[in-house]
Amino acid sequence: MRTRHDLVTQSLHWFVAVMVLAIYAIGLGREALPKGDFRTLLLSLHMSLGIGLMAALMFRMAWRLFAPPVEPVPTANSIRLAARLGHLGLYALMVAVPVIGLLAAWLKGRTVGFFGVPVLSPFAVERDAAKWLEDAHEISAHALVALAGIHAVAALIHHVVLRDQTLRRMLPSGT
Ligand code: HEM
Ligand code: HEM
Numbered sequence: 001m002r003t004r005h006d007l008v009t010q011s012l013h014w015f016v017a018v019m020v021l022a023i024y025a026i027g028l029g030r031e032a033l034p035k036g037d038f039r040t041l042l043l044s045l046h047m048s049l050g051i052g053l054m055a056a057l058m059f060r061m062a063w064r065l066f067a068p069p070v071e072p073v074p075t076a077n078s079i080r081l082a083a084r085l086g087h088l089g090l091y092a093l094m095v096a097v098p099v100i101g102l103l104a105a106w107l108k109g110r111t112v113g114f115f116g117v118p119v120l121s122p123f124a125v126e127r128d129a130a131k132w133l134e135d136a137h138e139i140s141a142h143a144l145v146a147l148a149g150i151h152a153v154a155a156l157i158h159h160v161v162l163r164d165q166t167l168r169r170m171l172p173s174g175t
Contacts, residue, residue: 001071004169009067012060013170017148019053020094024145044113047105050098051114057094073164086151093144100140104133 005013023046030042072080105112106121108130113119158166 002068003071003165004173005070006067007172008063009060010170010172012056012063016053016056016060016094019049019056020144020148023049023053024141027141043110047101047110047112048115050101051112051119053094054098054102061091070169073158073166073169075162075164083154086147086154089147090144090151093140093147097137097140097144100133101137104130104137107133 004010026042026046026049030039030046033039033042102112102119103123106123107126109121109125109127111118112121155167155170158164159168
């Protein structure tokens with residue numbers, strides 16, 4: 001069995017991680033700006049990248065089914081269970097946050113697109129539901145980034161304190 005994640009898994013992991021953080025930063029950053037063209041442009045960019053993330057994530061989850069298995073790092077069962085639950089939570093939130101964002105945008109009647117290609121809504125405008133979904137989108141996005149922070153700290157503890165292969169096997173060989 002392999003001792004490292006394959007290159008596709010590694011690339012998708014880091015690509016998705018950077019995308020999530022960039023999309024989050026753009027979402028929060030634009031909230032702080034006064035209404036205007038630049039704020040509107042940032043929302044289009046936020047939504048386009050978010051839709052791109054959904055596609056990358058679908059590919060990642062499909063790839064996970066076929067990826068060559070990696071040898072488990074020797075660790076206590078409780079830590080393995082915590083890691084599994086953490087990863088499950090990350091996947092669940094990575095799916096939920098953009099889906100809720102997309103529904104919020106559609107139900108509000110916003111123009112949604114992927115870098116200029118329209119992504120048309122199958123729903124009628126529902127402003128009350130949109131407001132509720134916007135709040136859910138914001139709260140779940142904070143939860144996603146908080147869990148990703150805990151996850152990153154756990155990875156660094158594996159590397160620096162426990163000195164095991166956990167972080168190294170998510171990096172290209174030679175590191
Ligand atoms: C992982 C992906 C995403 C993350 C982490 C994320 C995060 C955020 C954050 C932090 C905000 C600011 C919330 C606030 O302060 O009110 C926001 C706003 C927003 N996001 Fe996302 N988002 C993601 C994907 C998407 C997608 C795919 C769409 C739609 C296609 C979307 C649509 C929106 C809209 C319409 C707003 C503005 C809501 C408002 O005006 O209150 N987001 N997002
Ligand atoms: C938004 C940011 C991030 C997200 C959403 C994320 C998500 C995930 C997910 C879902 C997995 C499970 C992979 C699988 O088994 O399918 C994973 C694995 C991993 N992540 Fe992240 N990650 C993020 C950032 C980071 C950062 C910053 C680090 C390092 C400091 C890191 C280190 C790792 C490592 C080492 C693994 C492999 C664990 C193992 O082999 O058991 N991740 N990540």
